Each structure stands twice: as structure tokens, then as C-alpha cells.
Amino acid sequence: MKDAVTITGTVHQDRIHDSATKHVTGRADYTDDIALPEGTLHAYLGVSDVAHATLKGIDLTAVRAAPGVIGVLTADDIPGVNDISPTGRNDEPVFPTEKIEFHGQPLFAVIAETRDAARRAATLAKVDYEVLPHALDPQAAMDAGYPHVTLPLKLERGDVEAGRQAAVHRIKGRMQVGGQDHMYLEGHIACAIPGEDDDVQVHCSTQHPSEAQHMVAHVLGVPSNAVTVNVRRMGGGFGGKESQMNLFCAIAAVAAKKWNRAVKIRPDRDQDMTATGKRHDFVIDYDVSFDDGGRIQAVEGSFAARCGYSSDLSGPVTDRALFHADNAYFYPHVRLTSRPMKTNTVSNTAFRGFGGPQGVVAAERIIEEIAYATGQDPLDVRKANFYGGEGRDVTPYHQQVEDNILDRLVTELEESAEYRRRRAEIVDTNRTSPVLKKGIALTPVKFGISFTATHYNQAGALVHVYNDGSIHLNHGGTEMGQGLNTKVAQVVADAFQVDFERIKITRTTTEKVPNTSATAASSGSDLNGMAALNAVEQIKARLVEFAAEKWGVAPEEVRFLANRVQIGDEVLSFDAVIKAAYMARVQLSAAGFYKTPKIHWDRDKGQGRPFYYYAYGAACSEVTIDTLTGEYRIDRTDILHDVGRSLNPVLDKGQVEGAFVQGMGWLTSEELWWDDAGRLRTHAPSTYKIPLASDRPRIFNVNLADWSENRELTIKRSKAVGEPPFMLGISVFEALSMAVASVADYRVCPRLDAPATPERVLMAVTRLQAGG
């Protein structure tokens, strides 16, 4: 190994997920698998059975008297502040004191000797309340004059009225886009262990350990330095564990300190789905003007979102919907407004794409409208409106699009997928097939990378080299399956030029790297990879200085070779150099830091450069629908996606495949359904249907645009990959729409709402058959 010319696990190479062997043997520990300390207690949430009411009192006598119950936590037991709002708006209590604001809202927590005892007791409370009228969806909320949960955003450029007058055609429409449950396989969970003084350790499954730490401190009324939050790995996150774990961490920690025993809380799947937030549903009103050739002149759009009872992350989520309401298209004159509506539902939160997908799907609906109105192939309308050309490179938020590669990327996919030939054949086949109808669509995505809250774009890492040459790596990002730890370790291996196996990847803990940002916004490797690289560079600089001095060579003559270091003419093993450096009292540990350059954003003006760069991709999907039942099948999907110079192509491809299927699920079978009482009735996999293996495309070709390289100085010129490919699922939705349109000879835009369940497909077919 020592004589090898290359190291194992360097960057730009396929490398298996560092936990893969543990995953398949069942030896990867999740929070629920951690051996519990002696005397651990268990908590369970007691929840409301009404959507909106004045809370008059809770009789907990029967709860306290139930077998195994140690006590109950209510708002009165919170030593600090009864608020876990992630944006500091003070609108999200741990437990409400005056009002019940959604069906299934946590009202108290039972602490008992076993989880089963706590769970049974939690059903025994008698809640006294006075029912108030409720509004469940954005339209009902607007009708009822409900407030916004946070300030709306307006993006404006050009003169919409003038643009409209200059155009020949104008179409107004409305689209409803459903939400989505994360349905991570591992649900929410936290386990708090009390320590001395104010201290508490929390093991949990959060994407945002620092926020959980600060929230626990806030709720306990202690400084953040008393609270440690640890995350080894999550069984999926997808945004659902960005802010939503705060509740569970806070309850476990408060109970642990109150009873001075470890406390674990794990809701069952139904409670996880009803008590924690999801992707925002939107009602989108659009008004587009365009010329005979299908070129857009002016767009006006209003994006009303079901935010739920509190703001949570609805501000940045609805902002991002507007940031992506252009998708890949230049709008010469544009005005976009968000309406983050308060509703009597669980507070909605981050979900892969963070509002972006809802913006993109609206842009694609606008394209469809134009295509059906002008009788063009939607792909031609798309291409006619891509960013690019003189004066056609500025977004509605006034950022210049400098790195657009969609012309090449889409053309390549169009050819490799044989889009034109297949579309012609499909139109032909549809004429002679009475029941089964096909559709095909090629849709692009352009996705802005960076947190739009500029201060989030920072990261830290901690790298230790022990005197035996082994390396300990810690960074602020969290591992939820995406392979972040693997990628960051590859960066470290490459920078030190040592084998991957030499690097120990450790759990994320607030003790090692402070003030981290959520592992979200696809930013994990961009931010943490750079921070880790910075730490390595610091240590390397010290090693170079030391070696140059000790061996009497110029610093440029010290080079890191594979597991070795060349110093002048001499080549030593990495271990030997480390040992020598240690003996010479060289510091072999460094804290790295990174902040994204160039970005700025003025929200009041709606102008700036919120994104460091854009990631691009395109997908072509073909579907068949059954016009008697609305059932469908995805026949084929071809994807070409841009990840810049991939740090790990096989992991990136896994992200693309997984994101596509998840995006497809959002727009097809995944339906959130509330009854009139405001109770979510699709609250477990028995009723909420995410895609299965048999739902994936029958032919599925996924490729990375290997020629792409980030023009910005990102980590090894790679690009973020977590979220952008989620929107490739829109190709399925658009293909379904074309299949529906076939029943009216493609003359009418089907205006399919999402998710396009078999029911929505059949109803759209029936509507078009009846003449529109």
C-alpha cells in the first residue's frame, strides 16, 4: 500500500458509501438503536383532536394515574421559553397555552417507564376547548381573511402591463399543487441524557444539530454551551428533520432535566406524519402573455401556500418558490408574489427543493399553456424561452445567469432519448389505440445553489491527525444517506494524499464544530467539503514549514505523494513525517472554515445574487395512461444531469435516481388528504403511497453530464446534487398531461393538478372528452 502511486478513495472517483457494509448487516446504529442508560424513561405526545379551538384546560388526572406513568410535561413545566420557532418569530410553542391550531397538535407529553405505557396514557387526557371555525387550505384561508404567517415576497422586473400590451396572446390559469410527506423510513426520535449542572446531551436524528442545540437551550433557559447535540446518521431526512426535530429534542431534554433520568421520545409513524410538517401545497394563479412564436413577453404569478399554523421555514420556502418560478426561462417582464397563508394544519416545513419544485412546476404549466395555444411541441416552446442571448440573461430577482448549459444539455438528451422520433410515433399510436394513450415530455431544470439566508452559507470542520498518522474527521454536516461523509473524507484523502481508509469519520456533534448550518439546500459537500479542505490546508502548511526547515529545503520542495511525502530528494512515509512533526511539537489539528463568496440578497428590494451558481438537468419521460381508469405506467425515463465535476459519480447518480423517483411520487401517487374536520387521513404508508420498485420507469437511463465543470471555485469544481434532480420528476407529470391531451387531439391544455393520481387523470380525460 505504501508504495502505491495512487491513493484509495480520492476525489472524482466512485466510492461506496462509507456505511454501506453496516447498512446491509444491520450494524449501522440509528438513534433508536443506541443502548439506553439505566433507568431511561420514555415520552409520548398527547395531541389535539380538533383543528382550531380555544384551549380552556387539560384534565390530566387519568393520564397521571395510568400504569407506569412518572409524570406529565405541559407548557407550565418549561423552564425557559415556550417557543421553538426556527426563525425566532415566537409563533411556535412547544405546547400551546391558549389556542389549539391544528388537528394532532401536541398538547402535552407523558413520561413513563416504558414507551407503551406512555403511549397508552397519552390517550387519556380530557381536553376542554371551545371549537373555532377552521381554514385548511390556502384558498379557504384567503377567503376567511387569514393572515400571512410571514412577510410575503415580491419579485419584479420590467413592466408587466407594457409587456402584456405588446404581446399577441394572453392566458390566465390556476394550478393546484399538492404537498408531500417526507416519509423518511426512520421517523423522528430523540434521547436526552442529563449531565451535571445545566448540562444535557441529546442524541437525535436532526439535519440541524446546532439549531436543535440552541432550541433546547432556549427552552431550558440555559446557555447553549450546556447542551450537546449528537447525530451519527439519519434514516433519511429530505428536509423533514431540519427544524421538526426541535420539538422532540426539547421535550426529551426538559423531561431529562426534570426527572434527572435519560428520556427517549419516538412517536409512531402516524403521529410523526400528523404532528410534523411537510412540503407546502400551493395554489398558483398565473397570467402569461406571449407572441405567435410562443416567446414569453410577460408573466404575473401569485403563489399562495399552505403554511400551517406557524411560520417555521415558510418564509424562505415561499421565497424559493418565487426564485424558481422562472425555471429555465427568461421572462422579459415579470411580477411574482408569494402569499404564505396561515392555515389550521400542521406547520409546513423544508422538503427537498424547498419551494423550488412548486415554482418550477408552475413555469412548466405556463410552457404547456403556450404550447397547446400555439400548437407547438412543448419542447420548442421551452427552447425558445431558455435564458441566453442579448439581454435575456437576467432573472426576476435581478441575478445574471452566467453559467447556463441547458442548450447543450437539452440537445444532447433530446438526441440520446430520440425525443422527436418517439413523440411522432406516440402521436401516431394514440390515433389507433382506443383505451391506452401515451405521452412524452422533456423538461429541464435550473436550480439556484446557496441558502437564500446569506448567513447560512458558512461551515466548519475539525481535522485531527494523530501521531500514528491516522486521521479523525469531523464537520458540521449531517449524514442522512446522501454520502456526505464519504465525499468529505474523499476531499481530505485527496488533500493529504492518504488512503481513504486512514480517515475515521465521526458523528456530527455540536461539541466539535459550533454554529453550523442545517445540512440542507443541497449545500452539504459544497460547504463542509471546503471547510474540511481548509482545515487540511492549515495542517499541511504547518507540515511543509516544518519539513522545509528540518530538512533544509525550500517549501516548494515538500510535496505530498500517495501516502508519502517528498522532501527534497528524500521520500518519507506519511506516518514518519507525522511522527517527526509531532516530536517537533507541530500542531496536528485544525479547525477549518468556509463561507460562500459573491452572494448577497436584499429581500426588501427583491434584488441581488442569492445564488452562487446554478445546477442544471433535464429528463425525458414517456408514459401510458388507461383512459378507462386513469391508471398509468412510466414506460421510460432518460436523464442527463449536471453535477459539475463530480466528487463521487456513483453517489451522485444515486442522488439523481432517488430524487427523480421522489419527485415523481410527489406529482403522482403521493396525496395528502384532510377530512372536513381537519384531520389528515393519509398518515402512514398504508394510506400515503410513495413509489415502489414497480413504479419506477420500465426503462431508466441516468447519466451525468460528465463534460460539465462548475465555473465557480467550488469544492473540486463539483456542483450540489441533493435537490436539483428532484424536479426531473416533472417530466412524468408533463408526459401524463400530454397523454390526457391526446383525447382532445392536443388542442386543449389539460390543466392537470398535482398530484396526478389515477383519479385526477381520469377526471381530466373525462373533462376533455366532454369538450374542455
Add this chain to the structure above:
Amino acid sequence: MPHRSEIRFILNGRDVSISDVGADRTLLDFLRLDRRLTGTKEGCAEGDCGACTVLVGRLTRDGLRYDPVNACIRFLASLDGCHVVTVEHLAGADGGLHPVQQALVDHHGSQCGFCTPGFVMSLYALWMAVPEPTEAQVETALQGNLCRCTGYAPIIRAAVAISRYGSPAADPIAREREEITARLTALRDGQRVETGPEDNRAILPADVDDLAACLLDHPEATIVAGATDVGLWVTKFLRPIGPAIFTGHLEGLKAVEIRDDALWIGAGASYTECQDELTGAFPHLAGYWDRIAGWQVRNMGTVGGNIANGSPIGDTPPVLIALGAEITLRKGDARRVLPLQEFFVDYGKQDRQAGEFVEAIRVPLPQPGQRHAAYKISKRRDEDISSVAAGIRVTVEEGRITDCRIAFGGMAATPKRAAKAENALLGQVWSEEAFAKAAAALAQDFTPLSDWRASADYRSLSAGNLLRRFFLENDAATDAPVQLTTA
């Protein structure tokens, strides 16, 4: 009656004997909490995600047989005499990774890894049965396993490659086969088992006659066959089920055979156990049967339970009613036979008296001139509860419809025949018009509900369209395909 009070089984390599097993104790809690075998995960506690998949081996008439099941809704008491295999038991011939595990690692089949042990176990079971599976076979085997990260493609690639990593013959379970068979045989003492506290009693009758006797003694008891519904009473609704009489182990309830121009299905036969005979006798049920739940649930759930449970959205009643099925109900030594549709009295109400149990289902074999169909519509194609299910049997003689049975699920408070639609067809010439009239008549047969699975309008519209599909599918003049396939 003399009885034993311990549950005895083999867990991975070790013999387990436990007394005082409450009826509602689940295998998953036992594994995770009592034994700290934490490789088996809880994802949903309702048998829908597969993260808790384990193998259960048991002696059958055909020898030792292993099936993947959901540990979350499998009651511990029901494992008496079984071999439970968890992911911790898997290893390769050299003690390293098992071929299934190595294939998944090499094909990047895990991302977050939480669902992975469940996938390992389902794929392991498939590989032992079918060492070189097709993608379609893999998909069917994975209907009960959800993955939210990978999009499944790498898992499928791994699944079809497992045999490149080793042979089922060299597998530890295959090698231990004789030994486990001997150990399980030794556990069979033919005794009734009664265990658990008085208010949470689990009773495993010694045989079917003993079942009848137990039910006379405990007419209020919960009968637990596959536990695919009763399991949820416990895990979701915290309902007490004691005393519970378990029937899943009774070989005497599992007979599936053709006798007197009919297929007889023992009420305790799982969907899997009756699949070959059933789809052999009724080929039109082949695709339909694969769409009942997922593999794990099909290995546990029984046709008898699906009927006795009385759900308006059970998958088997509509198709069995259309086939003219009858059921045998037994109480003590007394038996009565009932046309299946008469068993369903009203929502949540069946014609089953206290102390009585469903013993067998008799399905008359197809006759010349009959045309059959079984249709299911659901939001997701596989492992979903039907929005609408239909069983249709139409007899055509000399171009005229001489007999007709149409039954729907999801359209009323019970599985129900569409009497008006049947009347509209009876005596008519086989024609598009006749079926259009029948479809229209459905409005008089049914007033379906709207819920999260489907609206009333969709149910009505698609039910009528299924009659049209039936016509087109059986009509010589239509040659274009009228129904989707997964191929």
C-alpha cells in the same frame, strides 16, 4: 385439556423458550427490546414498509419453508415451533458478507440504510427460491419494501446479480436445513399452548378440532390468523385482543385442493399458500393475486381472514363472490354453508355467531362459456388498498348472456353484487350497448363514499368503465390492448 405454557422457537441459531407471552406482544418488540437485535427496524408498525422484514421458517407438508414476514405485526406467540431468522444471522460462506449483502454493497443499494436490512431479508428469501430472478420477479418480491432514497434502481441491479456472489446451496440456511428440521420437529409436541396473563391470554389450539373447542370455551376471543389486520388493532389502536386464539399454525386449516368440481381453500391458507392452486384453476386471478398487499403480508394474511374480517375493501370477497364461492362456518362440530355474499350483512357486521369460525371456502371451477375478470384500481398499483375492486363472471351462450355475476368492493358498506347491472346484462346479446346499459345501472346499485382513496364520483365512473373494459377485453373486434401491464 393438558397444555404447555411456553412458546418455543429457534431464533437465528438459538433455542428460545419463553413463558408468559402476552397475546399482543409483537415479534419486533421482542427482537429489539428484549434481545437487542436492532438490525430489524420499525418503519411503520403496520406491515407496509418492510423495514422489519425477517424470515420465518416452519415445517410444512412439503418440508421446511422460509417466508419473509413483517415482524412489526407478527405476534410473538404465533412463532411457536418456528425458526426466526433476522439480518444478524446472515453471513457469507467465509463469515464475511452474505451474497445478498455483498451485491447490495457493490451496487450501491443503500443510501440512508434504514430500510436496507428489510430489503436484504426480502431479497434473501427471493434468492433462495429463485436464484436468478427476472426484474419482474424482483419487483413482486419487493412490493412490501419501501425505500425513500435510492429510487430502487440500484437495488434491482443488485437483486438480479446476487447469484454472481454465491450459490443458495452454499448458504448457511441451506446447510443447516436438516439440523433445523430436526430441531423444529423435536419442538412439535402436539399440545395446545396457553400463555400470557389472564387478560392478555394467547391460545394456540392443538388442531382444528381443538380450535373449535377453544372457541366454545372462549366465544369472545379474537381469532388471529395472519394478524395482518389484528396486528394493527394492537400497534395502531392499542386495542386489547386477549384472549386471542391463534390459527396460523394449524396445518388442518391450510388444505387447498380441487374436489367435486370446486377448489376448496382452507380458511387458514395464506395468500401465498393458495396462490398456485388458485391461479391454476382461475388464471384470471394471477395478476390480481400479486396485487394483494406485499409479499410479506401475502405470506401471513389468509383468505379466511380476509373474508371473516368483513372489510368492504378486502381484495378477495368481490372476486370470490363473482365466482359463486361459498363458505363453511363451524361451531363445535356443527357446520353450515353460506353463499359468500350473504356473510356480509352490513358495515362491520357479518353472519358469524359467537364461537363460530370460517373453516373453508369453496369456489366452483370455471365452466365452458364463462368469461372471467378480476380488476383492482388503486392509487398506487402495488401494495395498496383498492379504491374499487371488481369480480366479473359472465356466461355467454350462442352470443347471448345467460348468466352473470358482478361484485364490487369499495362501492358500498360491504362487498356487494351489482344486482341491477347484472339484470341489465342477463339475456342480452353480447354487445357494447348491453355493457353500457349495465354500467349506467350501477348508479342504482351503489352510492359509494368519498374518502382519501377516491371520491364517490371517481368510484362510480371507474366502476362503470371496468364493465366497458371487460367488454373490450373479451370482444373479438377489439385488438388493441385495453389494460396496462407492467412488462
